Amino acid sequence: MALIELRKLNKIYPNGVHALVDVDLTVQEGEFLVVIGLSGSGKSTLLRCINRLIEPTSGQILYRGQDVTHIQGKELRQYRKKIGMIFQQFNLIKRRTVLLNVLTGALGSLPVLPSILERFPDNLRQEAMEKLRIVGLEDKWNVRVDALSGGQQQRVAIARSLMQHPEVLLADEPVASLDPATSHSVMKYLKQLNTDYGMTIICNLHFLSLVRTYGTRVVALKQGKLIFRGKPEEITQEWFKEIYGEEAEEVEIA
Amino acid sequence: MGTETKSQTTTAQKFQALILDIFFGIYFVVTLHRVFYYQVLLSLRKLPPVTVEIVLLYIGIGTILGLALFFLNASPGKLIFRQLPDVPWKKAVAEHFLWIIGVLTIATGWVVTRVSILDFFSQEGLAGAKRIFSALLSPEWSILPQALLAIVETIYLALMATLFALPVAFILSFFTARNLMRQSPITLGIYTVLRVLVNFTRSIEPLIWAIIFTVWVGIGPFAGTLALMVHTIASLTKLYSEQIENVDPGPIEAIEATGAHPMQVIWFAVVPQIVLPFLSFTIYRWDINVRMATIIGLVGGGGIGTLLMQYQGLAQWHEVGLLVLIIAIVVWIMDYLSARIREALV
Secondary structure, three states: OOOEEEEEEEEEOOOOOEEEEEEEEEEOOOOEEEEEOOOOOOHHHHHHHHOOOOOOOEEEEEEOOEEOOOOOHHHHHHHHHOEEEEOOOOOOOOOOEHHHHHHHHHHHHOOHHHHHOOOOOHHHHHHHHHHHHHOOOHHHOOOEHHHOOHHHHHHHHHHHHHOOOOOEEEEEOOOOOOOHHHHHHHHHHHHHHHHHHOOEEEEEOOOHHHHHHHOOEEEEEEOOEEEEEEOHHHOOHHHHHHHHOOOOOOOOOO | OHHHHHHHHHHHHHHHHHHHHHHHHHHHHHHHHHHHHHHHHOOOOOOOOOOHHHHHHHHHHHHHHHHHHHHOOOOHHHHHOOOOOOOHHHHHHHHHHHHHHHHHHHHHHHHHOOOOHHHHOOHHHHHHHHHHHHHHHOOOHHHHHHHHHHHHHHHHHHHHHHHHHHHHHHHHHHHOOHHHHOOOHHHHHHHHHHHHHHHHHHHOOHHHHHHHHHHHHOOOHHHHHHHHHHHHHHHHHHHHHHHHHOOOHHHHHHHHHOOOOHHHHHHHHHHHHHHHHHHHHHHHHHHHHHHHHHHHHHHOOOOHHHHHHHHHHOOOHHHHHHHHHHHHHHHHHHHHHHHHHHHHHO
């Protein structure tokens, strides 16, 4: 059974933009799926529809065969817990410490009142430190996140998502605001989660060179339509021009 | 679909232009006749009474004028909405019409507020001004203890009003922030009702609230505190909720994605972004409240304003001079301190 299945998914925003057009997509467990396409092609919308941060206008989302298109409340929160997410702008709580930010990843399994009083159980704190060790930031646990570099902040965000014990990790342009060297370090952590822990990764990317290095499968969006499905090496010059337009030139990332 | 919405907006704008033209027409006729003809040309001190017939005549002539301008495409309304076809002489008519309206408005303002250079520089008037300024500039120091006691009352009055208002405004602000309330029709309904209520409350000056509360709880500082509190709740709610509407939505998404409860989302993703601006607004509001508290005293809201009113009523200008001096010093100090504290916060 497929892990995630999208059937004829459409999203029309209130301002009339048709961001997703009849998208059919199946994601198998253990894949490192990369989504490419120009800015505004619907990549972010696609990712956010999977964990229902954005409500699709029509179509179906199946998770392990279960229809999750219209679940609400507690059921929706239970579903979101299984899906970690990291973002281009990291989206951390800026004025707080690294450890607290990592702990917020566990909010979905904590009762509301104690968590608001920031009473986190000791075993959770230990687990948070373990996750920080995975991303190599355990010595920074007591530092405010706005004092960290971009790459370090993204690694904190990865540690935060690991606190959910996610089955899937959604990565929305995770390296778009990082320099090339840092980009590779962050991508390597994602690859490691994929190979060592068998975590399914769905990642939006700009650079084709990164796609070829890290992806096991690629899909391409153009004006909300899925126009390409295949292996990274199958993206030929013709496909490249088709996806990015005639004017485009491929840039290498070192 | 794009062309459809475009034609819809142009019909809406055409209608607005028509309404504007009719308004301009009537306004032109009324000001031209009652202000320019009677008061500027004839210099009448006493105007002929306004009868139903004359009102109907104004509306009739004004409407015809407005419609004529609109359909001849010399319409000032269309000019404002940039919909006027490019015919130079018609455009010139519309432009000149708007200029005349502007001049008539200034003439009307002059007449209505009874601007009088003569009164300003009259012998008698200047003597009065000299008397009051010299009294104000030689304050009566014997009432200093009484004045200090009153200003302390004013400062505490402002502080209590701000402190009482703070928790109420804090809670209300979440319900009046559009980005948090647009999820469902029910929350959007609550948002709309509260927003209207808050805006209405805020539009009533604290002075009016003070009059209401002096009737309710009697003359004194408590009435003043309540008046300031009500107005502070309304204005802080607005300032706070605008701050909430401006928070970075990124952390909200991130916390939502962890499967967190909406309460947890607000606590971890929204609250950390707003604490400092909220604190800064609150201190600023206390500063404003000290200034307002002096005014509130004028209608019996307690504090130094009440004292000021008493001495002014007795025409004891030397005492008034001292009170004004103390108010000025305290307001200046508060202003300076609140600015420094806010700088340190942000």
